[in-house]
Every structure is written in C-alpha cells, then in structure tokens.
Amino acid sequence: MADLYIALLHHPVYNKRGDVVTTSITGFDLHDIARSAITFGVKKYFVVNPLPAQQEFARRIFEFWMDEGSLEFNWTRAEAFKLVSIKGTLDEAISEVEKAEGQRPKVVATSAKPRTTISFEQLSAELKNGDQPVLLLFGTGWGMADEVFTRVDGVLPPIDGPSTYNHLSVRSATAIILDRLLGR
C-alpha cells in the first residue's frame, strides 16, 4: 500500500479571464476536504497558498477548532485538521513528502478538462499494490495553470456523470476522486 497525499492549489491557477492568479482560501475547502482526506486514509492535506495573510486566515480557523471549548463541542473537526499542512508553493509540498517518505512522490493532477494520461483504476491499483507515494493535485478558481500540467507525472480523467454539466465544486470532486481511488 503506497501513501496518498493531496494538495489544494491556490496558485498558480486561472481566473475567469485566463490570467494566472492566487485565489483565496475558503473555510469550507479546509473543512470538507480535510474530512474527506481522513475518511479515506490520506496521509497529509497540503493547502498551498503563497500569501502570508491567507496562510494566517487558515491558521486562525484551525486554532479556533483546536481550542478546548471547540474540541469538546466537535472533536471530529480538530481530528481532521491534524492532516492539514499549509505550504507556500507546490515545491514545498513535494519536498515534505520526499522527506517523510525517503523518495519523490508521483505527482498526479486532476482536471475538469480531458487531458487524461492515467485512469482511476490504474492509479487505484498503483496505490494498493505499489510503494511510490502519490501526491494528488486539485485546483481552485478556473483550474490549475498549464505550467502545473507540464511538470506532473500523470493526469486523471474529469468526473463524468450522465449529463454534460462539468462544474462540480472542488470539495465534491475531491470526495468523489478519493472514493474512486480508495473507497471499498
């Protein structure tokens, strides 16, 4: 069984007009994705954002849910937040995995557009039978910039339902992809 890591990138991503920007961290991305990550045995959930004020915002949310009163009211949030690690860049996240695992992870992007190079079944089998750790990337805004895709080792297919609508929230996409890779 290989270890799975995930990263949510707030930079470099596109805005609606196709400019490369840094998006804001949202509370629900922290909560929902941390809960999905712990459910499916993800080793660490990297929140990647280069802006110090944004990193500070995320830390304040964690601190709130880790303090004594909140812990008593809802320990499941604090438990999930233990998985989260805030990073300034994707390279820092890759380095942390490499340091923890003793080898470079296979870096796999997700995308709402079809640029598929590896199937869910294939990556799931690699996770279950392999030993190279995997770092799975999720984008925010209007998707990760092309410069990210040029440096990854694989790209998973878009989530395809029966309709042609292709605009899931990143929270829903993460939940579905983790379930497809590691659920049952």
Next chain:
Amino acid sequence: MADLYIALLHHPVYNKRGDVVTTSITGFDLHDIARSAITFGVKKYFVVNPLPAQQEFARRIFEFWMDEGSLEFNWTRAEAFKLVSIKGTLDEAISEVEKAEGQRPKVVATSAKPRTTISFEQLSAELKNGDQPVLLLFGTGWGMADEVFTRVDGVLPPIDGPSTYNHLSVRSATAIILDRLLGR
C-alpha cells in the same frame, strides 16, 4: 431508466444532544449539492425546511445568482439552481414527485450509521433498469430523526473508507453517493 430526486432535510433532525431540531440552510449546501445533482442527472433537489425565514434566505441566494450580472459572470450556478425546489416538509417533496411522475417514489434514506437495507449496487441497478422514481434523503445536523427512518422504503450503507473516521460533510457524502449510483 428511473428518475432520481434528492432531498436535504433540515427538519426533523437531531442536534448534538439528541433533541429534534430544525437546522439552518447553508449557502454551500445549496451550491455544492445542486452542482453534484445536475452533474449526475438528478431530476430535482428539494431543500426541506419549515421555517419561512430560512426559505427566504435560500430564495435570496438563488435570486442573486440568477440576476443578469451574476449570470454573465457565472451561468453554471444559475443552471444548477434551476434544479432546486424549496419545501416545508418531506411530505410536500414526496407529493411533488408523485404529481410529476404519476406514481409514488421509492423513498430511500442515507445514514452515517449502519442501518443498511439496500446496497449501492442494488439501488443503482433499480435506477438503471426500473421505472419507479427514487427520492433519496440526506440529513443535516447530527442526522435525520428516527421518525424519518421508520417511514422510508430503504436505507443505504454509510460511506466506508479505509479509516474508521465517519464524519464526512453532507456535501461530500452526497457527491460520493450520486457517483456510486449514477457515475460512469
């Protein structure tokens, strides 16, 4: 192919102490679940809450995203919101399905606790090959009250990942369950 409907219940649900309460509608439950619903071809997404002020809150969110400026900025939200129907009670939702379909739906609950009476495979096959519409119920707060479970026709299993952590957000659970029933 049978039609699938979903309902998010804000009443009757439990709070942390086990009292039956009405929870508040949250914006992210409207957005994320509407997007998942349209992706997987769900016919209608009922938001069930008996409180007029809560219903009004939901309507204001829809109106904001349906107005001209928002439509131009992000038509995908308005598209997803067309699926949403606000109801005061579960019975009103069941009646609307019955009226649209000419027959009573099979009502199936989801639960984070194991009270399973029907598997994902079984319900998926019924949707793909059957003709009775299905209304799938999701709870908020600390879960739907027992009185809901006594009147449903079936209960799906909890989402089980490799860990014992069992506290997905309702947004993530809905995405995974729709994918298991109707994805690919």
